[in-house]
Amino acid sequence: MNIYLLSLLNHxxxxxxxxxxxxxxxxxxxxxxxxxxxxxxxxxxxxxxxIFFKRVSIASDDYHYNDQKIVKQFxxxxxxxxxxxxxxxxxxxxxSLKAEIQIIPVNIHLKEFEQLKLFSGFGILDGANxxxxxxxxxxxxxxxxxxxxxxxxxxxxxxxxxxxxxxxxSLRILASNFAINYNQFQKDCKEYFGDTFYQFINKTxxxxxxxxxxxxxxxxxxxxARNGFSVYNNMHFLFRKKYRLPLxxxxxxxxxx
Numbered sequence: 001m002n003i004y005l006l007s008l009l010n011h012x013x014x015x016x017x018x019x020x021x022x023x024x025x026x027x028x029x030x031x032x033x034x035x036x037x038x039x040x041x042x043x044x045x046x047x048x049x050x051i052f053f054k055r056v057s058i059a060s061d062d063y064h065y066n067d068q069k070i071v072k073q074f075x076x077x078x079x080x081x082x083x084x085x086x087x088x089x090x091x092x093x094x095x096s097l098k099a100e101i102q103i104i105p106v107n108i109h110l111k112e113f114e115q116l117k118l119f120s121g122f123g124i125l126d127g128a129n130x131x132x133x134x135x136x137x138x139x140x141x142x143x144x145x146x147x148x149x150x151x152x153x154x155x156x157x158x159x160x161x162x163x164x165x166x167x168x169x170s171l172r173i174l175a176s177n178f179a180i181n182y183n184q185f186q187k188d189c190k191e192y193f194g195d196t197f198y199q200f201i202n203k204t205x206x207x208x209x210x211x212x213x214x215x216x217x218x219x220x221x222x223x224x225a226r227n228g229f230s231v232y233n234n235m236h237f238l239f240r241k242k243y244r245l246p247l248x249x250x251x252x253x254x255x256x257x
Contacts, residue, residue: 001060001141002194003148009053009063012207013120013139014107016045019215021105021122023257035124038103039069039135041253042121045214046137048250052210055243056203057194062145066138070119076130086110087119091134095125102127106136114143153192155180163201171197205229206238213250220247 020042046065053059072091084092090108104123109116121136155178162174175185186196193200208227212218218226224235240246 001063001145001147002192003146004192005058005194006063006141006146009049009059010107010109010118012053013046013049013118014105016049016211016214017042017105017107017120017122019211020045020253021103023215023253035133035135038122038124038257041251041256042135043067043069043137044251045253046120046139048210048214050139051249052207052245055245056206058203060141060145062141064140066140068137070121070134070136070138072134072136074132076132086112091123091136092132095123095132104132106134111143115140116143116146149192153188156188156192163197202238205235206243209235209239209247210250213247214253217252217254223247 047067050059050065053063054061072088074088074092079092081089087108087110090110091106094104094106094108102125104125106119106121106123108119110119111117118139119136120139121134123132123134125132159174159178162177163171171185172182175182180188189195189197189200195203205227209223209229212223212226216223220235221232224232227235229235235247
């Protein structure tokens with residue numbers, strides 16, 4: 001899997017956990033039923049991201065998502081640090097004891113047995129009772145499956161940013177600004193983004209639409225406008241027709257939490 005796409009995937013999931021931790025809740029965080037509900041919603045988020053990334057060919061088939069929930073609970077009064085494994089130590093490092101109750105987003109990377117692992121989810125801190133409980137899921141890829149792209153392709157990061165910020169949308173002009181032949185630019189995009197430049201831009205717009213679908217109450221037309229689609233039908237075509245991913249497939253979390 002291309003290292004750029006792997007980084008995009010991991011960063012997007014990490015951002016999703018932060019957004020999830022900031023959603024308003026309607027009942028006590030310490031209710032066992034509510035904790036199970038939050039854990040279920042976390043899985044829905046990860047399910048949604050993995051369906052999306054697989055369908056648009058950002059996540060490769062060798063990127064493995066284990067949808068079995070991992071629960072880790074710690075009592076700070078009886079905690080023995082010497083008995084903790086690496087994941088447990090990293091989980092506790094992200095905990096702040098300043099608040100009595102808080103939701104803590106989790107997005108932890110580990111290397112283990114020639115595999116790169118991402119642990120994502122959330123923790124609930126009950127400072128009054130000195131307890132922290134984590135609900136997390138594991139995503140894994142073998143190091144041997146990761147393709148590290150040449151440093152010479154890093155110019156595409158800056159070019160992508162220039163394209164998104166500039167009113168000038170001519171790729172030939174943008175490529176020439178970096179002293180890159182246009183045909184070479186197209187080859188570089190296939191290697192770096194895994195697709196043509198315009199197709200990758202469409203995927204980033206779709207990713208933004210997915211985020212809005214999950215974490216906001218915007219209508220489909222509002223989501224389309226917010227994410228750079230000139231008309232709603234363009235977004236509808238990409239999701240439903242091109243990638244067979246109707247946007248309504250994904251949950252609206254504000255109505256569920």
